[in-house]
Amino acid sequence: MSEHPFAITLDAGSSRDNRTGSWRVERPIYVDRMPPCNDACPAGENIQRWLYHAEAGAYEAAWRGLVEDNPLPAICGRVCFHPCEAACNRGKVDEAVGIRAVERFLGDAAIAHGWRLPERAPATGRRVLVVGSGPSGLSAAYHLARAGHEVVVREAAPRPGGMLRYGIPKYRLPREVIDAEISAIEDLGVEIRCDAGVADIASAMAEGAFDAAYLVLGAQLSHRVQVPAADSARLLDALAFLAGTEAAEPVAIGRRVVVYGGGDTAMDAARSAKRLGATDAVIVYRRNRRKMPAHADLVEEALAEGVTVRWMSTISRVEKDKVLVEKMELDSAGFPQPTGEFTNLDADCVILALGQDADLAPLAALEGVEVRDGLVVVDAQMMTGHSGVFAGGDMVPAERTVTVAVGHGKRAARNIDRWLRGETGGPPPRHELASIETLNTWYYADAGRTVQPELEAQRRQTGFEEVVGGLDEPNALFEARRCLSCGNCFECDNCYGVCPDNAVSKLGPGERYVFDYDYCKGCGICVAECPCGAIVMVPELI
């Protein structure tokens, strides 16, 4: 005490000799939880992570994060049915983050700026055959090429893209976008051979000395239902009709068009018919709107364009310029049952959109491949019963969407890579879900969702111009910043600020924080006040 100047008794900060960490019975630890968007993404994108970069305006870094998992962001940013947004925790606060719109912004920015996909790993000398150049084949080819394998994609059609090009109308997906993202994959050294269908997988593999194959033949045979029709009746198949809109001379359909079916293809067909000059485009569907398999966005857009729907109706007979429609009613089990009430509907042609089947003839000579209900059976690694032959997309049992296909491609590519390297074991275990209960949403500033511009009604009935517009940069930035960063630290400094014991050290940008367990008393305020649920308390081991 005598060593101190007059009236000064104690040294500043001498309390640090008192290690209050010994009081603790529980300790906080930092965790990364699985954000619901990532959890729901069929392509396995790390959405929260790429949004984190986009939030700071680092768009190229965001795009690089995106293409780690999905090489088709400009495509998926337009046609994905965004299960991420349905799962988004912000939907429980105000409105879900417009993830798909930001993805599209990033995909378009990459095309505009010519950002190149990541370089390939050193060549492994292994060869993989991909049959089909739809979204799944493209995704697999990209991931296999990045892993250093030599990839050949064989496509039966004259242009690559599969259903992207021949199934999805260009007012939803402009062809320049498809071409740009495919050519970026080709620039990696992936060879896509068009007009080169494979009649027999086994011999194609042997001839090309391929070590493995990924089969994504799609489902391109329209499901035929026995609809009684007069000889003079004009019946079209929806897939052929949609593919025909790509041709220089589209098929003649007349002015009154009836579309039979309730899926996405029926919506696309009816909307395309409108654009080709049909004054009436009527969808006949046997159940009600709630039971309709088409995605809600597409139904909304179709109705907005003047497409009408005859709910609870089936077609009994097709004649030269009319169809006989029977009214249905739902039974107690929710199945439609005939009522015996009939009405006539004028129709110059009827487009059948009643589902599609896979053509599995090229697999006939492959031993061990199991087929069930017209689909190829695969294991958890996407491998068929024939060793080294993997399959995905619409020809295996799964939801038939572009993003599911992209996800199959990624999973198959990673498993083919492991199989070629002789490795076993699956992907690492998934983190615990960051549910809304784990967040402290008070901290997020209130902000409603940004609305994407839409083409005016008149132009949506006369041409194939893209209907939904993209976000501009300020809006994309705003939308990205609506992300709650569920379950993953975004460096808001709350834990650092709210600790009564100064037991959190801030390590600087990108480096997050560490706890100082010498002084942490285990009060748990940091856990309660972490906006994104990235801290948990665990019992202290005594």
Next chain:
Amino acid sequence: MTEQTSSYCQVGSFAVGNRLVDPHLRTVQSDRLRPNALTSGHRACQGCGEALGARFVLDAAMAATDRQLIVVNATGCLEVFSTPYPETAWQVAWMHSLFGNTAAVATGVAAALKVRGDTATRVIAQAGDGGTVDIGFGCLSGMFERNDDVLFVCYDNQAYMNTGVQRSASTPAAARTATTEARGREPGNAFGQGKNLPALAVAHEIPYVATASVAYLHDLEAKVGRAMELHGARYLHVLVPCPLGWGAASRDTIRLARLACETGLFPLFEAAHGEILSATPIRHREPVEAYLRPQRRFAHLFADPPRTDDIARIQAIADRNIGRFDLLGERAGKGSR
């Protein structure tokens, strides 16, 4: 919040920091090199709101004065847990006074600085609610009326926590303390008693009076900053939940401080020279029950049968504050949220 910037930035100005905004819009607490006027190793209970409040206020004051600051501290929890001989957790020039004379000692320090011609060094006096509202009020009122150049900060945890949770004149109605037990026909602290010290300070017509909460850091730091720009007698009243005395989980300190404001029970406002200047609007209004339920000092209100009459009287207090300070922004038009 008045400090919200116009462009949207995820957590805006509600979190401690925000990597998306300019560094000068971030809090002192988010700074890696913040002063830490109160450092680790102090002996406050787990989740102490007062330890947090004192660091928030003094760090902001040190930042505003280029660390030229002298702090005078009344007896109470804050003194006891920070400075048990031979250790101290303070990293600021700090002196301990008696329980009741803090304002007078601070007045003396300010006078001594004036005599020495030191215009750079500023003076803060700080005390708990006991040392402010009850025991220290005579000296404080004198400091106010003489307009001495001191910022007096009250860390209000609403009872004498250090000596075993006895009632103070800041203890809210119905709260159980060691001297207002939850028994009889009127359990807990009586309705209609106690002092509203921020209002008393406003009545002295001093240059600056404000209330603040550990749950609204940007608001708190802005108020400390404004107080340090001014001279003369200034008063800051900070609500600091006490897990021990309130019977609350240690992790809920900030949550309760926030709920006190969002229910309207603790209005955040600024006043100068006897006039109310502004109030911080409530972002998400909550019923008082959301605030009362997590606290054991109010458990008797939710026993069987519940004291719905008392809960309604507390709700009426909150509603009166909301009307008086326009906390929902109804008179001023919608706030800048």
